[in-house]
Amino acid sequence: MIPDPTRALLQQAVSSGGVPGAALGVVWATGKRDTLTLGHAQLLPAAVPLQADFWWDLASLTKPLFTARAILRAVEAGRLDLDDPLAAFLPDLAWMQATALKERTLRQLLTHTAGLPAWSPLYTWGDAATIRARVLQEPWNLTEPGPVVYSDLGYILLGRVLERVYGQPLRDFTLDNGLTFAPDSAQSVATEHCLWRERTLRGETHDENAAALGGVSGHAGLFGTLEGILAQAEALLRGGWLSLAAQTLAVQPHAEGRTLAFVQAQPGWSGGGLCSPHAFGHTGFTGTGLWVDPVRGAAWVLLTNRVHPTRHSGFDIQGLRRAVGNTLLAGL
Helix, strand or coil: CCCHHHHHHHHHHHHCCCCCEEEEEEEECCCCEEEEEEEEEECCCCCEECCCCCEEECHHHHHHHHHHHHHHHHHHCCCCCCCCEHHHCCCCCCCCCCCHHHHCEHHHHHCCCCCCCCCCCHHHCCCHHHHHHHHHHCCCCCCCCCCCCCCHHHHHHHHHHHHHHHCCCHHHCCCCCCEECCCCHHHECEEEEECCCCEEEECCCCCHHHHHCCCCCCCCCCEECHHHHHHHHHHHHHCCCCCHHHHHHHHCEEECCEECCCEECCCCCCCCCCCCCCCEEEEECCCEEEEEECCCCEEEEEEECCCCCCCCCCCCHHHHHHHHHHHHHHCC
C-alpha cells in the first residue's frame, strides 16, 4: 500500500496548484504493487481530468529507458562494444576536421563523461535534416573526458549511432507495452504552452531539440503510461530488463554519481535521503521520474506535468520527489 503521508503529499501538491496532476506507482520485490492518480491531465485551454492510462511525456527518461537500454541490447547482440569509438559508427563525424570527439567512446557518452557541452539550441538551426547533418559537423567545444557533464548532445549522438547500426530511424524501433513515440493526443497529458510553437503541447514532444529533430531523439521523445513505466521499474528491481550481465553493468557505478544508465544515490539526489547507497534512478524535465532501491526491495515511479501550463511556476519538484521517496521508504 502507498503510505498515507505519501498520499497526503501528492494531494497537497495537486490541490495547491503546484502540479496539475500526478500519478504514482510503487512495486515491491515480492511483485506487489499499488498506484495513485490525482488531478488533471490539462488545465488550459480546457480542463481534462487525469486518467490512469494516459500517456506522459517522459523527457529525459528517454535516455535510460530507451537509448541506453538499446545500446546495451546492441552489445548483447554483438553489434557494438561499449568501448568502441564514436567514429566507428559515424564515419562522417567532423568530416575533414581534427577533433578528439571521434575517439570518445560509447561508454563515455552513456555516462556523460565524453567532454561534450550540456546543451545547444539546435531547434534554431533549421529543419530536421539540417540539424541532423550539422550535429555531426559542429566543432563542439570539447573538454577533457572524465568529469561528469550531463549532456543531451551525447545522447543525441548515441541515437544516431543506433540508427546507423540498425539501419532505421529511432521512431521505428520496437518498444515495450506502455511505451511509445506516437501517443494519442486525446489520451495524453499536456505539458507546456510552448512560446516557440505558440500552442499548448499535448501528445507531442515538449523538448524543443527533440521536436525539431522530428519528435524523437536519443535524449527525449519517449512517452509512457504509468503502468508501462512501472513495468520498467519492476524489471529493473526484479530482473529481466536486460540480460543478467548487461543489467548488472547498467546499474553499477561508472563515474562520479552515475551508473552506466542512471543517476546513483548520493546526498541531495532526487530519490530522497532514506535510499540505500545502491539505489539509482533518473528524472525528466517535464516532471517525471523513476527510482529503484534493490536493498530496500522497492521501486517507484512519480509522473507529474509540472511544466503545464509553464515551466516557470517556481514549484519545488525536487523537494516533492525527495519527500515522496522518503515517505515511501519510511512506510515499508
